[in-house]
Amino acid sequence: MSAPDSHPGVLRGILQDDQILLAEGRTLPLAQARLLPAVSPTKIVCVGRNYAEHAKELGNAVPTEPLIFMKPPSSLNGHLGAVVYPKISQLVSFEGEVGIIIGRRARRIKQEEADAYIAGYTIVNDMTARDLQKKDGQWTRGKGFDTFCPVGPCWVPREEIDFQSLRVTTRVNGEVKQDAPVTDMIFSVGAILQFVTEFMTLEPGDLIATGTPPGVGPVQPGDVIQVEVPGLGILENSIVAE
Template sequence: MATHVRVRHQNRIVEGVLDGESIRTEDGAALARAGTTLLPSAAPSKIVCVGRNYAAHAKELGNAVPSTPLLFFKPPSALIADGEDIVYPPQSKNVHYEGELAVIVGKRARNVPAAQALEIVRGYTICNDVTARDLQKADGQWTRAKGFDTFCPLGPVWIDPADLDLSGTRVRTFVNGELRQDGNTHDFIFTLPVLIEYITAAFTLEPGDVISTGTPEGVGPMQVGDTVAVSIDGIGTLTNRLVAP
């Protein structure tokens, strides 16, 4: 199984495959991991997120289970890498973690039928859909609550599509080492092929775009100083700390 990373090396952004303490780049070079800076796993033009894609999560927040996918965007400016800090915005008093499986798009896609949807997937990674829950409720829509700078940790690596079983992958979130979320992709309300068909019927996905597939039950608040870790079997663990502005 290949584990891919996106890093900065000598003022260049490069991608490669982890090989022990080295990174093998696409042109065959071997870079020392210690001499690179880890970046988010993708550089999307847009981050398409799916709300309430686990029935238990919808119910825990007092929401109805949707009959069609509920979509929203996060701006690329919200992206941070594994190990970088999430900044608690002064406008909010209730910031939540939301651990999610994320999809990296590999090719330009529009009007893709579900039967062919997985052909556009480049790989899978981990997202924390950080949310200012109080602002989400107050605003009546989700742009501000989901879109603050640093509110989209993504990484630390991505894996090839063939290396993940979408029918049963465990998604867990820990806060300061304590298990808070423990879900599984077999509980998706809308499978990934259905999501891709629905999304691309509305707008074009570009290579590098990200689809974050929704969070399981167990969401909750974080406090300044907390460390949140989202772990997905077969991919790894995305870890970030919450800091004051």
């Protein structure tokens, strides 16, 4: 997070109710802080079409193995940060998801070992320029714009979360658009980490976005998106024109 003017620079803290606990017993009211992205990954690895109903709503086949793509770290955005609607797109969509934060270097791990490599969980909004994604035939440009990966508001240690109990709810201007349990995921967290680490080394702090449930749709400048996952909080972002 970033502190207000009276505390220049970047500080790390623990969110407790409406207070941020800082070093040496200091506290900072949450309302006075600007939260930066909850992670600083070397890479952002995403799983596409990991909910069968989401694949179907876009007219795509349900994958038989994890469908992996990446977003650049330059796309990171924080809680209450503005998502910039790019001039070259006419169809920008939201995608609420649960994010996995890697805790230690992972290479060729087995899915039953996955928990030992997870530091915690957060919320991700995988913003997508859907028209460019379809036009390009691959997803880098449509998914990779600056501000297109809001993460937060914080991250919660793995030991404090029952992952199987989580549920993703996304609202646009207060209207529920997505609402599904993570148990609807096609590929489990363990299966995802095993698949990814067969070809890629994951480093501490890397972010894995586990896929979005059905209900994705377009947004316009002025809209406010809230992705809520009980136990992880509410990630809120507004859309602004470029």
